[in-house]
Amino acid sequence: MADFGNAGTLTIRTDMGGVLIKAGQHIHYSLTVSGAIPIFTFACRHKARLSAEDFGPPRKTYEWDWQFPADSDSSEASDEDRYVVEMSFLTALKYTLRAELRTADKSVLRLLKDLDAESNDSHDKCPSSIEVIAQ
Amino acid sequence: MKACLLTSVVLLLAGLTAFAEEPCSTTNLDAWINCRMERIAAARINQRDGSKQAEAPAATSGSTTLVDSPAAPDLGGLFTNLASLSGISSSTANTTPFTFSTSGYALISAVNGKALDPHFYNANRDWRRFSFTIGHEDNDDSGDGPANIFGGKFLLYDGRDATNPRNQHSIATVREALKTAAVNFAQVSGDIVDYLFKTLGPAFNLDVTSAQDKVKFLNNQLSSASLANTVGMLKDDQIAHIDNEIIANRVDPEVQFSDAAVKAIEDIRRAPQLGLNFTSKIRPHLPVDDYRLELTWAYGIYRRLDWTANLSYDYRNFTDVGADTRGGRFANQFEYQITPEKNLKREPVKIALSGEGDWKTSVSSTYQVSGKLTLPILQGIALPISVSWANRTDLISQSFIRGNFGLTVDVSKLVAAFQGKHAGDGSQ
Numbered sequence: 001m002a003d004f005g006n007a008g009t010l011t012i013r014t015d016m017g018g019v020l021i022k023a024g025q026h027i028h029y030s031l032t033v034s035g036a037i038p039i040f041t042f043a044c045r046h047k048a049r050l051s052a053e054d055f056g057p058p059r060k061t062y063e064w065d066w067q068f069p070a071d072s073d074s075s076e077a078s079d080e081d082r083y084v085v086e087m088s089f090l091t092a093l094k095y096t097l098r099a100e101l102r103t104a105d106k107s108v109l110r111l112l113k114d115l116d117a118e119s120n121d122s123h124d125k126c127p128s129s130i131e132v133i134a135q
Numbered sequence: 136m137k138a139c140l141l142t143s144v145v146l147l148l149a150g151l152t153a154f155a156e157e158p159c160s161t162t163n164l165d166a167w168i169n170c171r172m173e174r175i176a177a178a179r180i181n182q183r184d185g186s187k188q189a190e191a192p193a194a195t196s197g198s199t200t201l202v203d204s205p206a207a208p209d210l211g212g213l214f215t216n217l218a219s220l221s222g223i224s225s226s227t228a229n230t231t232p233f234t235f236s237t238s239g240y241a242l243i244s245a246v247n248g249k250a251l252d253p254h255f256y257n258a259n260r261d262w263r264r265f266s267f268t269i270g271h272e273d274n275d276d277s278g279d280g281p282a283n284i285f286g287g288k289f290l291l292y293d294g295r296d297a298t299n300p301r302n303q304h305s306i307a308t309v310r311e312a313l314k315t316a317a318v319n320f321a322q323v324s325g326d327i328v329d330y331l332f333k334t335l336g337p338a339f340n341l342d343v344t345s346a347q348d349k350v351k352f353l354n355n356q357l358s359s360a361s362l363a364n365t366v367g368m369l370k371d372d373q374i375a376h377i378d379n380e381i382i383a384n385r386v387d388p389e390v391q392f393s394d395a396a397v398k399a400i401e402d403i404r405r406a407p408q409l410g411l412n413f414t415s416k417i418r419p420h421l422p423v424d425d426y427r428l429e430l431t432w433a434y435g436i437y438r439r440l441d442w443t444a445n446l447s448y449d450y451r452n453f454t455d456v457g458a459d460t461r462g463g464r465f466a467n468q469f470e471y472q473i474t475p476e477k478n479l480k481r482e483p484v485k486i487a488l489s490g491e492g493d494w495k496t497s498v499s500s501t502y503q504v505s506g507k508l509t510l511p512i513l514q515g516i517a518l519p520i521s522v523s524w525a526n527r528t529d530l531i532s533q534s535f536i537r538g539n540f541g542l543t544v545d546v547s548k549l550v551a552a553f554q555g556k557h558a559g560d561g562s563q
Contacts, residue, residue: 017353048314086317
């Protein structure tokens with residue numbers, strides 16, 4: 001049985017489903033890709049926030065930060081949102097996703113995600129999400 | 136009779152098992168939700184309604200193909216003929232070619248181990264235009280004995296390379312569909328988490344109004360280790376609520392992504408390829424060598440129907456003065472992919488019909504027709520079986536039928552499959 005799609009496999013080292021965050025902290029994402037052309041999107045419940053093409057030509061590793069509260073959607077009545085990294089295997093074979101909760105001075109408070117998603121089937125895609133709640 | 140009945144029951148059970156729906160993966164919460172969304176999207180789609188050559192070059196007698204494709208596998212391909220059955224009773228029936236092909240890209244990426252680095256893959260696209268073949272065959276239809284095979288391919292135009300600018304529109308469509316699907320997944324998975332927390336949270340003595348308790352629930356009850364037990368607590372009507380009330384009305388972005396991906400894959404696979412191939416057969420024990428220079432063309436006519444054509448100049452070099460033969464060859468193949476790839480965990484089954492005409496000096500014209508069935512046995516490994524009929528051979532002017540049973544290995548697909556298996560073994 002595939003973990004996702006037709007032929008996807010997940011190797012999970014760390015996979016937190018939710019995190020409490022304080023003002024000044026941020027989540028640092030790192031996505032390492034094997035294949036021809038990475039296709040992924042980082043999104044919340046309200047909008048697509050970042051995609052592979054926003055970083056320019058294809059590369060092996062993509063890194064970005066999500067700052068709290070600067071990058072949160074302030075229109076929300078409650079201080080929680082869900083963030084997903086959705087990865088397509090149309091032209092890529094493997095993604096390694098890491099997400100860390102960090103302080104303003106970039107010290108790592110907690111490892112939130114550390115997983116590999118692989119598929120040989122071009123139709124497959126794999127989401128990885130986390131609930132972020134203001135403390 | 137008993138055995139027959141037992142076999143029928145076993146086959147029926149095997150068939151029922153194959154069609155029975157597997158439970159959704161509980162590897163993690165995202166996988167479980169994604170699986171439920173994909174199934175409902177697949178139902179909506181259902182209600183609404185491979186081309187690189189790892190085989191030996193066609194110039195070798197035991198090849199299971201009459202025509203050569205313009206492209207070779209990115210990393211490498213192996214071919215051997217397991218059996219050759221011929222209607223002619225001479226030593227020429229015993230042909231057992233073995234060939235290995237690799238690309239220029241495989242050689243340069245072997246040096247630094249960056250074969251699957253996207254930046255390297257895109258920056259070195261032109262190295263995938265070159266490929267080389269070496270091999271050996273014991274004999275061929277000419278009966279001239281063992282020959283060493285050397286060849287090369289140069290892709291003049293490769294519309295099927297994902298990095299070709301021609302394909303960027305299709306890829307951009309998938310990117311846009313993924314953006315919508317990602318936002319949708321965040322919404323749907325968020326609503327499912329809210330529902331699970333409100334429904335099951337009290338059973339774990341959690342306060343459903345507390346943010347801290349919600350995070351505890353996410354990281355404990357919905358963690359990879361506990362997910363199967365937690366969702367196992369849901370009653371049928373609660374599962375139905377998730378499927379029908381939360382997911383079913385919001386699968387359109389999933390359907391649109393699936394449509395965009397299928398269309399992009401078909402567009403890329405149907406794109407034209409034009410190549411220049413060279414094949415030589417050098418016989419160390421006889422002063423007779425064969426050379427072929429050919430233009431190869433591949434084009435997807437419609438969905439899973441592929442057309443490949445070859446236009447060749449053939450030259451046979453004899454040491455004896457005036458004995459050389461020259462001529463032209465024109466071959467066509469129409470290949471249909473019987474099984475769609477998305478429903479299999481392996482390569483598709485393919486069937487092909489091909490025809491070839493040879494016109495050479497000093498030899499009567501030769502015409503061949505061939506049928507081929509390619510059966511995948513594992514990712515990257517296939518068994519091509521072919522039957523061909525020719526009006527004559529180089530040696531005798533009588534028609535004959537030959538059957539070939541081969542084995543092809545696409546190294547890049549095999550490596551990818553092993554990597555996937557390795558990862559699967561390590562998954563939770």
